[in-house]
Amino acid sequence: MSVSGMSGYDHKTIEPRWQDRWQQQDAYRVGIDKSKPKYYVLDMFPYPSGVGLHVGHPKGYVATDIVARARRMMGHNVLRVMGWDSFGLPSERQAEREGTHPRDVTDRNVATFKGQLQRLGLSYDWSREIATSDVGYYKWTQWIFLKLFEKGLAYEADVPVNWCPALGTVLANEEVKDGVYIETGDPVERRSMRQWMLKITDYAESLLAGLDDLDWPEGVKEMQRHWIGRSEGASVKFSVQDSTDSVEVFTTRPDTLFGGTYLVLAPEHPLVTSVTTAKQADAVQAYCVEAANRSDRDRQSDAPDHTKTGVFTGSYAINPVNDEPIPIWVADYVLMGYGTGAIFACPAHDDRDFEFARQFGLPIIEVVAGGNVDEAAYTGPGPHVNSGFLDGLDEADAKRKIIDFLEANDAGTGTVNYRLRDWLFSRQRYWGEPMPIVHPELADGSRGAPRAVTESELPVTLPDLTDYRPTEDGAPPLARAAQWMHTIDPETGEALLRETNTMPQWAGSCWYYLRFISPNRDDVAWDPEDEAYWMPVDLYVGGAEHATLHLLYSRFWQHVLHDLGLVSTREPFQRLFNQGMVHATSFKDERGKYYYREEVKEAGDGFVNDAGEPLVTRREKMSKSRYNVVNPDDMCDQFGADSLRLYELFMSPLEDGGDWDNAGVLGMRRFLDRVWRLIMGDGTERDSGALTEAASSADVQRALHNAIRNVTEAVDTLKFNTAIADMIVFVNEATKAKAVSRNDMNRFLRILAPFAPHLAEELWQALGETNSIVAADWPEFDEAKLKSDTITIAVQVMGKLRGKIEVDADADKDTVLAAAKAEENVSRFLEGKTIRKEVFVPGRLVNFVAN
RNA sequence: GCCCGGAUGGUGAAACUGGUAGACACAAGGGACUUAAAAUCCCUCGGGGGAAACCCCGUGCGAGUUCGAUUCUCGCUCCGGGCACCA
The missing domain is CATH 3.10.20.590 (Ubiquitin-like (UB roll))
Incomplete structure (x- = not known):
């Protein structure tokens, strides 16, 4: 596959030439004239991994680049920036393998990424480049943490973590599957460790309410709503028979309390020991130990296929609605992390309770008519029965009445519960932000209560280390930096110990959109006036994989900052768009080994390897491990960045990923060759272009104005695939007509410019324009020209x-x-x-x- | 299991609030130009029938609403993503 030889369009000289020129002219410097309308378009910034980019990554960047370039031409100040989410575990691991410092690894990876992005002609204002691992950046991440701490939203707590003894480190939930570390297979155990938590649960209601007015994909909003998981119900107090203890349960169906036939405590529930009778003590303890060895994740992930387990404590609780004693059980189908860690079970109307009751022969009492509770739990609507004063009522009325009853009898209240948990914010790792926290060093060498360092002591810089693994006793790697860890209060001279946990990777990405506003200021995190001008982000484009975590964490910080009066908007990202994942053909043999495209041969309908064995071909997500990546640098070499940019968006709608096909890039190249020939000819004597001074034919004009209209609309709707098709139609029409007016071609180049900036600029200058097309006016379309x-x-x-x-x-x-x-x-x-x-x-x- | 998306030629895909299904591109085949090749330009390109005009069938499957359904409704199948004992 090669590009035309005769055509004078030589991307290899044109593209570097204009990239240099634009850089010299500072063409993408963000405007500061605030009388102009603003447009803040943002890409989810990448983690600079060691392997570089493949063609799937820039799809979103190209889309936002077109929006940015077009908006500039439409007279907006455009904030168009790029940075690096550069703290994180992979760099630390890579550094460990190479025996270098994570900072060096990071710098090298950033250079690779940046070089690849620059070749694509993306119009970032590189003077605003940021990296979350730069001291000048993480100083302000620490500053925001102080605000959270001062507001009581950061606290320490003992929580279970995934501890991997072989690696001597704590692992994230997503790194653990079936009780082992997914990469090495080393066993992971649950340990209770003191961890920093952020109280995101305080913002559950705020985060839920804020979703309504956002211009986001409905699916993402739904996922966030589900993640937050608001449910209305009641908290009900059951006193324990012959004891002063009482158990509090949360339920969304207080109306079924008359059908409650037993109570269940989570194995970790603090009352388990005190309610267990001497006779049952051994059995209960054995059960709890076994449950403790299974991680929360395991307990939950295999839940559907597991039969329920549990053990009777020997005691009874009193049902407050009818004073009946019901047995108290311990079972791991009740989770300590949700509600109160205890439930009352109504097996007639809850599938899980039904299954458990069947398993252990517990009674099932129907309290809502309409089903057959001998067969299965009935969760549908119906009148209440066997429920005393609730009989005959429907669900909503029964709920109201029972809550009134509970409140009147001091046995419970109507409450709201959330599925959302507090955010485990500390990591026992090196390559992250140190926490701006110190503890008094007590006489015995242990740590006292945490307190914040003063703002003037920021940044708390990351000390240099050569060994990044946690210490033998499970302390984070920063504990090795003894000199750094031991410090003194600058005013009182008191001996202090620095916090040795670092922040998770999410921290830096939580607020980077704000730092882009004033990236080079070291006196403030952002300038308030500039913040008020630029925020919120008008368009945020990135992968759907960040639907909950990153986008929820960022919103949380923004809400807090808004409550503190530090930012002007409550929501950071007004409009969100998820670009699709790019797929490509992969080749795999029966053993599951992957092959590169160059290693396989066509044979009949399919493909074979060198040994002639048939291979399975599949369309799969583009990734290094599947041997199906295409490097954008190769595409730039072969066809040019402009052809690559066009194909990224022509291949499919932006929200669908599409299947990569190098031949498609060639198709875009042919289109650009035709554009070139319309103006420059094919380089032979008999053809020197098709430009005329006279007006183009009506058909050519109609095609042009249709293209202008659709490209203009696409800047807003992001439907670039059809917009490009319409530009192609115009060029095909003009080519067929063998004549197009100089004026029309001038207009066309301006709508082509955001897509193929290098070629458009080259031809723009060839038409005699002297100012850069980057700053040209956006053309208007003429409705009258569209009619025939x-x-x-x-x-x-x-x-x-x-x-x-x-x-x-x-x-x-x-x-x-x-x-x-x-x-x-x-x-x-x-x-x-x-x-x-x-x-x-x-x-x-x-x-x-x-x- | 639950929630959210999808399914259209050999391929990627178009088709605006129900109104000419397959724009545009890739691949394939044929032709022109050329000593030849590349490039370029032109033609064909959902399936079947027919010399042609045209006709029949066709948007995952099965029903329905309608003058008219890729589009709306109901019931399935398959694929992708998310959540998964959340009381």
């Missing part, structure tokens, strides 16, 4: 297409109907029939209903 004198009307008989007629665009209904009836084929189908109905759709079709 005649239109084609489809003619149907009984809903089937029988002919087409050509009529004047302004022909009235009677004229059109007459012409339709006269059409040869149509008249044949109408012959001998009576027309019962004439359907007339102006400008489109007529349909005769006849029999």
Whole structure:
């Protein structure tokens, strides 16, 4: 596959030339004239991994680049920036393997990424580049943490973590599966460790409410709503028989309390020991130990296929609605992390309770009519029965009445519960932000209560280390930096110990959109006036994989900052768009080994390897491990960045990923070659372009104005694939006509410029323009030019297409109907029939209903 | 299991609030130009029938609403993503 030899379009000289020129001219410097409207378009910034980019990554960047370039031409100040989410575990691991410092690894990876992005001609203002691992950046991450701490939203707590003894480190939930570390297979155990938590649960209601007005994909909003998981119900107090203890449970169905036949505590519930009778003590303890060894994740992930387990404590609780004693059980189908860690079970109307009751022979009492509770739990609607004063009521009324009853009898209240948990914010890792926290060093060498360092002590810089693994006793790696860890209070001289946990990778990405506003200021995190001008982000484009975590965490910080009066908007990202994942063909043999495209041969219908064994070909997500990545650098070499940019968006709608095909890039290259020839000719004597001073034909003009209209709309709707098709149609029309006016070509280059900036600039200058096309005005389309004198009307008989007629665009209904009836084929189908109905759709079709 | 998306030619895909299914591109085939090749330009390109005009069938499957359904409704199948004992 190669590009045309005769064409004068040589991307290898044009693209570097204009990239250099734009850089010299500072063409993408963000404007500061605040009288102009602003547009903040943001890409989810990447984690600079060691392997570099493949062609799937820049799809979103190209889309935002087109929006940015077009908006500049439309007269907006555009904030268009790029940075690096550069703290994180992979760099730390890579550094460990190479025996270098994570900072060096990071710098090298950033350089690779940046080089690849720059070749694509993306119009970032690189003077605003940031990296979360730079001291000048993380100083302000620490500053925000102080705000959270001061507001009581950061606290320490003992929580279970995934501890991997072999690696001597704590692992994230997503790194653990089936009790082992997914990468090495080393076993992971649960340990309770003191961890920093952020109280995101305080913002559950705020985060839920804020979603309504956001211009986000409905699916993402739904996922966040589900993640937050608001449920209304009641908290009910059950006193324990013959004891002063009482158990509090949360339920969304307080109306079924009369059907409560037992109570269940989570194995970790603090009352388990005190309610267990001496006779049951051994059994309960054995059960709890076993449950403790299974991680929360395991307990939950295999839940559906597992039969329920549990053990009776020996005691009874008193049901407050009827004073009946019901047994108290311990079972791991109740989770300590949700509600109160205890439930009352109503097996007749809850699937899980039903299964458990069946398993252990516990009674099942129907309290809502409508099902058959001997067969299965009934969760549908129906009148209450066997429920005393609730009998006959529907669910909503029964709930109201029972809550009134509970409140009147001091046995419970109506409450709201959330599925959302507090955010585990500390990591026992090196390559992250140190926490701006110190503890008094007590006489025995242990740590006292945490307190914040003063703002003037920021940044708390990350000390240099050579060994990044946690210490033998499980302390984070920063504990090795003894000199750094031991410090003194600058005012009192008190001995202090620095916090040795670092922040998770999410921290830096939580607020980077704010730092881009004033990236080079070291006196403030962001300038308040500039913040008020630029925020919120008008368009945020990135992968759907961040639907909950990153987007929820960022919103949380923004809400807190808004409550503190530090930012002007409550929501950070007004409009969100998820670009799709790019797929490519992969080749795999029976053993599951992958092959590169170059290693396989076509054979009949399929492909074989060198040994002639048939291979399975599949369309899979593009990734290094599947041997199906395409490097954007290769595409830039072969076809040029402009062709690559066009293909990224032409291949499919932005929200669908699409299947990569190098031949498609060639197709875009052919299109650009035709654009070149229209203006420059093919380099031979007999053809020196198609430009005329006279006006283009009506057909050519119609195609041009249609393209202008659709490209203009696409800047807003992001439907670039069809916009590009319309530009192609114009170029095909103009090529066929062999003549197009200089003026029209001038207009066309301006709508092409956001897509293929290098070629457009080259040809723009060839037309005699002296200012850069980057700063040219956006062309308007002329509605009148879109209309044609005649239109084609489809003619149907009984809903089937029988002919087409050509009529004047302004022909009235009677004229059109007459012409339709006269059409040869149509008249044949109408012959001998009576027309019962004439359907007339102006400008489109007529349909005769006849029999 | 639950929630959210999808399914259209050999391929990626178009089709605006129900109105000419397959724009545009890739691949394939044919032709022109050329000593030849590349490039370029032109033609064909959902399936079947027919010399042609045209006809029949066709948007995952099965029903329905309608003059008319890729589009709306109901019931399925398959694929992708998310959540998964959340009381």
